[in-house]
Each structure stands twice: as structure tokens, then as C-alpha cells.
Amino acid sequence: MAVHLLVTTTTPDRESGAKLAGSAVAARLAATAQVTGPVSSFFRHLGEQGEGEEWNVTFKTTDARYAELEAHIIEQHPWSKPEVTAIELARGSADYLRWVETATSPEA
Incomplete structure (x- = not known):
């Protein structure tokens, strides 16, 4: 059985998030992608504390498919060092997880 992942990144605006989501699904690197927000972000970067949307x-x-998805996100992202993180899904409905496998299969 395949290992299933939830991969996340953040973008500065909805449009760039939608572009990443759509291109990853079109390339079969992700079965689905959701864009949500805006969210308030608090961070430390380049030695300074910041806040943004x-x-x-x-x-x-x-x-x-993770390595290719990560490379795609980094290449297409508007930021030079974007967050790309993944967590393994411990459980999921069998039909849904099979769909994720089928939808991300490069041979399909």
C-alpha cells in the first residue's frame, strides 16, 4: 500500500496559491489541492520578527510523487525559499486513498 501525504505551502496571495494548486494537479503530482485563507502569519526571517497575510x-x-511535487512547488513559487512540508496520513477511507494513488499515477 502506498504512503499518502498531506503537503502544505503558503503563498502571498490567492492567485499564486491557485496557480500552484492547478499546475500540480494538472501535472498529476497531486490528486487535489485546496487554497484557504487569508491567514495571519507571524514569523522570524532574516533576523527580524515579522507579520503578514x-x-x-x-x-x-x-x-x-513527493519529490517531484516539492520541486514543482519550489520552482513555481513566487518566493525564493518557500515552506514545503509534508505529513503522512495515518488513516483514510480506502476508496479515497485509492483515488489519490490513481490520480497521481504518471502512467494514467
């Missing part, structure tokens, strides 16, 4: 982008994929 961001949009969350969440992708569902498999471990087999």
Missing part, C-alpha cells in the same frame, strides 16, 4: 495551499499526494 498568507494563503495556505494543501495538496494530497503519495510518497512516490
